[in-house]
Amino acid sequence: MRSILRTFIFTSAVAGLFVSCNNDDIGPDTPDTPDTPTAQYHLRFSGSVGDDNAATRATWTDNNDGKLTFAWDYQEPNATTSDLKMAFINDEGDYLMNSELSSVTQARILQHTDPAKADDKHWAEFETIEGFAPEWTDDVFDRYNVYAVTPINDVNNSQVEVKIEDNKAKINAVLQMPTTFTQSGKNNLAHLSDYMYMYATDVLEGSTASLDFAHLASYIRFKVYNWRGEPATLYGVKLEVVDTGGNAVPASGSLASYTSEGFVYTPATDGKGIQVNLADGGLIVEDNVFLYAPVFPVGSENPFQNSTLRFTLIAQDLTGTAAQGEYKYFTYELSGEVFKEATGSYDWQTSDLYTFHLYLDDVLTVGKVTVNDWADGGTIDGGEVEEEINE
Numbered sequence: 001m002r003s004i005l006r007t008f009i010f011t012s013a014v015a016g017l018f019v020s021c022n023n024d025d026i027g028p029d030t031p032d033t034p035d036t037p038t039a040q041y042h043l044r045f046s047g048s049v050g051d052d053n054a055a056t057r058a059t060w061t062d063n064n065d066g067k068l069t070f071a072w073d074y075q076e077p078n079a080t081t082s083d084l085k086m087a088f089i090n091d092e093g094d095y096l097m098n099s100e101l102s103s104v105t106q107a108r109i110l111q112h113t114d115p116a117k118a119d120d121k122h123w124a125e126f127e128t129i130e131g132f133a134p135e136w137t138d139d140v141f142d143r144y145n146v147y148a149v150t151p152i153n154d155v156n157n158s159q160v161e162v163k164i165e166d167n168k169a170k171i172n173a174v175l176q177m178p179t180t181f182t183q184s185g186k187n188n189l190a191h192l193s194d195y196m197y198m199y200a201t202d203v204l205e206g207s208t209a210s211l212d213f214a215h216l217a218s219y220i221r222f223k224v225y226n227w228r229g230e231p232a233t234l235y236g237v238k239l240e241v242v243d244t245g246g247n248a249v250p251a252s253g254s255l256a257s258y259t260s261e262g263f264v265y266t267p268a269t270d271g272k273g274i275q276v277n278l279a280d281g282g283l284i285v286e287d288n289v290f291l292y293a294p295v296f297p298v299g300s301e302n303p304f305q306n307s308t309l310r311f312t313l314i315a316q317d318l319t320g321t322a323a324q325g326e327y328k329y330f331t332y333e334l335s336g337e338v339f340k341e342a343t344g345s346y347d348w349q350t351s352d353l354y355t356f357h358l359y360l361d362d363v364l365t366v367g368k369v370t371v372n373d374w375a376d377g378g379t380i381d382g383g384e385v386e387e388e389i390n391e
Contacts (some may be wrong), residue, residue, distance in 0.1 A: 093168025265299030
């Protein structure tokens with residue numbers, strides 16, 4: 001193994017590296033490449049994101065039409081940090097080090113310079129923040145594999161690095177997913193941005209590549225409808241999975257780790273299930289509220305088979321007479337077999353959006369489950385359960 005490094009001074013030079021996301025069949029323009037870079041060599045490339053894809057520093061909009069719309073959140077041209085990380089490794093185990101003597105390079109996300117694309121937030125241009133040796137030309141990058149992972153930041157505590165094994169460089173990525181989230185306000189999606197994990201890789205031809213980003217997570221949308229005829233103070237929603245003995249089993253994955261076969265998932269073992277809490281002491285719900293959670297697949301074989309999915313709404317006493325800190329718990333249990341019939345799997349599938357329609361009356365019922373952008377969705381026939389009151 002050897003690293004490739006030179007010393008240099010900094011300014012910007014442009015090389016074309018094309019990035020797109022899967023399900024996006026429009027090819028962006030590739031910027032021109034100077035014949036002879038005279039200063040620090042930066043990679044700059046063009047890419048887009050489709051409605052069914054997301055990437056780092058992307059924002060989400062819920063149009064209430066069964067789909068989420070994604071858009072890039074552009075950075076300033078002089079941004080010095082980014083959640084998008086890249087590494088360059090060839091098949092011989094050599095890797096490229098950048099100007100900061102690092103094997104991992106950041107790429108800022110910029111508004112597209114093409115006027116026809118500048119106002120369309122599905123498009124963006126990307127530029128490596130740390131540059132490379134000024135005397136390099138396109139062929140220096142030839143046949144290197146580029147690995148791109150996003151987002152990597154201090155909030156999610158995930159890591160991407162180049163690891164040396166048997167004297168060869170390999171990409172090492174460990175992505176973390178919590179099981180509890182806090183949502184600020186009604187239908188707010190901001191807390192998802194730090195866990196919209198995506199990954200792409202391709203072989204550079206000169207300094208040009210095509211990266212098709214793939215989701216590494218799934219997303220859950222709980223649509224809670226208040227049918228009680230009076231406002232309800234909602235504090236959160238919880239989804240647990242229990243086995244036939246009533247014992248908690250993993251409801252999601254906690255880690256995604258990169259291997260030679262791609263990413264593999266480690267089941268969460270805290271037994272807490274998936275929970276979304278509403279910030280600032282809950283939310284008074286008169287009609288409906290949507291709560292959101294990202295999840296990794298559990299990663300084991302058919303984890304929801306012969307198990308039960310238990311939905312719980314946490315609310316203040318709806319008569320308004322309860323003292324502070326006293327809650328009611330409304331629960332509904334759904335068999336793993338019925339979940340599989342509606343969704344096609346006993347586990348979460350990456351890149352899918354799962355929507356659970358929860359109806360709160362004197363009891364809690366689950367009405368319909370839709371997955372991704374199904375035209376009709378899947379319908380679950382529910383019954384009724386008794387209220388469970390926290391004594």
